[in-house]
Amino acid sequence: MNLSTDIWVWVGVVLTLCVYSFLYKDNPFYRFGEHLFVGVANAFTLSFMYHRIIVPIMWRPFAGAVRIAGEEGITPELFNPMAEANFLVIIPGLIGCMYFTRFIPGITWMVRIPIGMFMGYYTGRVVPAYFEGSIFPQMKGTIVTQASFDPAMGGGLMAGIFAVIILIGVIGTLTYFYFSKEHKGLIKVGANTGIVFVMVGFGASFGFTVMARVSLAIGRFVFLLRDWLGVIS
Amino acid sequence: MREKIPLALLIILGLIGLTDRFMPHPGPEALNQYLRDTLLRIISAFALILGLGNLIVRHFNRIKRKEEHWPHSYVLLGSFVLASIIGLFGGVSGELWFPTSIGGFQFDITTIYNKILIPLGASMFSLLAFYMASAAYRSFRARNWLAALLLISAFIVMLGQVPLGAYISPVIPEISQWIMEVPNTAAKRGIELGIILGMLATLLKILTGIERSWLGSGR
Numbered sequence: 001m002n003l004s005t006d007i008w009v010w011v012g013v014v015l016t017l018c019v020y021s022f023l024y025k026d027n028p029f030y031r032f033g034e035h036l037f038v039g040v041a042n043a044f045t046l047s048f049m050y051h052r053i054i055v056p057i058m059w060r061p062f063a064g065a066v067r068i069a070g071e072e073g074i075t076p077e078l079f080n081p082m083a084e085a086n087f088l089v090i091i092p093g094l095i096g097c098m099y100f101t102r103f104i105p106g107i108t109w110m111v112r113i114p115i116g117m118f119m120g121y122y123t124g125r126v127v128p129a130y131f132e133g134s135i136f137p138q139m140k141g142t143i144v145t146q147a148s149f150d151p152a153m154g155g156g157l158m159a160g161i162f163a164v165i166i167l168i169g170v171i172g173t174l175t176y177f178y179f180s181k182e183h184k185g186l187i188k189v190g191a192n193t194g195i196v197f198v199m200v201g202f203g204a205s206f207g208f209t210v211m212a213r214v215s216l217a218i219g220r221f222v223f224l225l226r227d228w229l230g231v232i233s
Numbered sequence: 234m235r236e237k238i239p240l241a242l243l244i245i246l247g248l249i250g251l252t253d254r255f256m257p258h259p260g261p262e263a264l265n266q267y268l269r270d271t272l273l274r275i276i277s278a279f280a281l282i283l284g285l286g287n288l289i290v291r292h293f294n295r296i297k298r299k300e301e302h303w304p305h306s307y308v309l310l311g312s313f314v315l316a317s318i319i320g321l322f323g324g325v326s327g328e329l330w331f332p333t334s335i336g337g338f339q340f341d342i343t344t345i346y347n348k349i350l351i352p353l354g355a356s357m358f359s360l361l362a363f364y365m366a367s368a369a370y371r372s373f374r375a376r377n378w379l380a381a382l383l384l385i386s387a388f389i390v391m392l393g394q395v396p397l398g399a400y401i402s403p404v405i406p407e408i409s410q411w412i413m414e415v416p417n418t419a420a421k422r423g424i425e426l427g428i429i430l431g432m433l434a435t436l437l438k439i440l441t442g443i444e445r446s447w448l449g450s451g452r
Contacts (some may be wrong), residue, residue, distance in 0.1 A: 007338060012352040019356035023363055028305075035305040037353045039312030040345060042285055047320025047342045053278045057271055081267055092272040096279025112239035112448055114276045119447060120243030121268055123436050124250030132254075134429050138422050162415050169419020170426070177427050194423065195379060201420025203383035204412050207390030210369070213362035216355050223352070 002230030013228045016220055061089045142170045169197035236448055247440045289313070316345055386412050 004010065018033035064085030065078045081088045095117065101110040144167050147153040149160035175187055176194030183191045225232045246268070253265045292306035319333060320342035327333030327341030334340065369387070374380065392398035393409020438444035 008344070008348040012348060015349065015353050016356045019353060019360060022360060031302055031305045032308055033353055033356075035309040036312050037350065037357070038288075039309040040316045040349050040353075042288060043313045043316030043320055044342055044346050044350065045281065046285060046317055047325065049278050049281050050321055051325050053274050058275050058278075081271070082263065089271065089275070092275035093279075095272070096276045099279050099283045102283070109235035109239075112236075113242060114279070115447065116239035116243040117246050118273055118276055118280070119439065120246035121250040121273055123243075123439050124247035125253060127251055127433060127436055127440075128254045130429050130433055134425065138426055142422060165415055166419045166422070169416055170423045173420050173423025174427060177424070196382065197416050197420040197423070199379045199383045200386045200412060200416040201424075203386030203388075204390045204417040205421075206365075206369070206383070207387035208394070208413070210362060210365050210387075211391055211394040213359055213365060217359035217362045220352075220356055220359050 004228050004230065009227050013224060016224065020220075058089050058093055061086050142167055168193060173197055173201075236445070239448065240442055240445070244440065244442060251440070316342065319345065386416075 015033050015036070018029040021027055022030040061084060065087045068075075068085050069078060069087075077083055078085065078087050080086055095114050098110045098113050101107045144160070144163045148155045148163040149157060155163075172190050172192075172194030174194070175190030176198060178187070178191075181187060222232070249261070249264065249268065253261065256262075289310065292310050294300075295303050295306045296310075319331065319340065322331035323329050323333040323341050324331075325341070326343050327339065333342075333344075389405065390409045390412055392401070393406040393412075398405040398409065435444060439447070
């Protein structure tokens with residue numbers, strides 16, 4: 001046994017044991033770890049946001065513009081939003097401050113402005129992104145072509161059969177989740193096929209997730225036995 | 234005005250975002266870059282401040298009212314204030330004026346992240362391994378053949394991930410791989426396509442102003 005002398009290893013051990021104490025029952029040690037996690041995670045996010053967004057994107061351009069205006073006077077370049085030093089960065093700051101109008105009676109509605117701008121831009125932006133990044137590739141991957149069976153084009157007999165199974169599975173799954181029409185006749189056949197794939201898929205996802213969590217647990221035990229106690233190498 | 238201005242801004246910015254990929258021109262590209270990299274990033278930073286303010290007020294009230302488990306709010310507020318001071322004045326890697334090391338002992342915000350947040354996060358997620366196993370024990374009963382299918386596929390996938398599976402039979406990892414690549418892909422693809430089509434419908438409803446629940450009440 002070779003006990004660690006690193007303070008951070010001891011901190012990690014105490015916190016790991018605090019969290020694992022929940023296996024017995026909910027207790028103050030677990031809640032301590034839980035609250036510490038939330039506090040530190042938020043502080044990290046705040047620091048990261050301050051050093052990576054507020055200072056370089058807002059504060060430095062504004063301070064630079066103030067300095068240049070003091071030395072050379074106000075020039076049109078100081079109002080160019082793309083310039084390194086410009087006064088216009090104050091506008092997003094002011095729009096951001098509108099979030100706090102939520103607490104000011106009478107102008108509460110102004111909180112909708114930053115929300116609307118943020119939501120609007122990213123709503124518009126993700127529509128083509130979803131088509132390009134998800135719908136088209138997923139459909140392309142599902143369509144069975146001659147190439148799926150052709151060894152010269154990276155396919156083969158088994159690959160072709162698997163491609164057909166995937167196609168049947170996708171159509172079946174979509175049919176199973178199609179609730180606009182009663183599951184009768186052909187739709188019932190499709191839905192019944194779909195549920196088979198869905199159950200196998202859920203089972204596989206469950207098994208995969210359990211194993212991912214188990215590997216995390218193994219990582220923590222390796223940390224305790226190797227880094228802290230030094231009983232394994 | 235209280236609804237029309239935010240809605241107009243949403244639609245205008247939505248159209249700018251929507252057309253970004255279809256307009257390879259320096260003007261719209263520069264506008265989009267400015268919106269993405271400057272304007273909206275700064276706005277999102279203020280949203281975070283609002284959220285943090287909410288968290289702090291919530292825990293102050295919890296202490297004031299001595300609600301259940303209130304002493305733990307001191308842990309949250311204390312750790313938040315201490316780590317924030319270290320992070321804000323010490324810099325991301327301890328490059329600013331605030332001291333973030335004593336001798337060889339480093340405690341800058343990146344070290345705190347690596348030594349406190351990562352062990353805590355990994356431990357919390359690994360806790361789920363125990364609970365999922367016990368939940369599976371209770372719920373995995375082959376009541377009908379579909380439940381049996383779920384049980385068998387989960388069992389094969391779990392067995393295929395560990396050396397024991399290959400030890401029992403070299404076919405098990407191959408079947409596990411096949412389940413992941415064929416039926417699992419088919420089911421996931423079907424579900425994902427359904428989700429994305431639903432999301433797209435909602436997004437278009439927001440963009441055209443049909444869906445207005447984000448505006449909240451009429452105040």
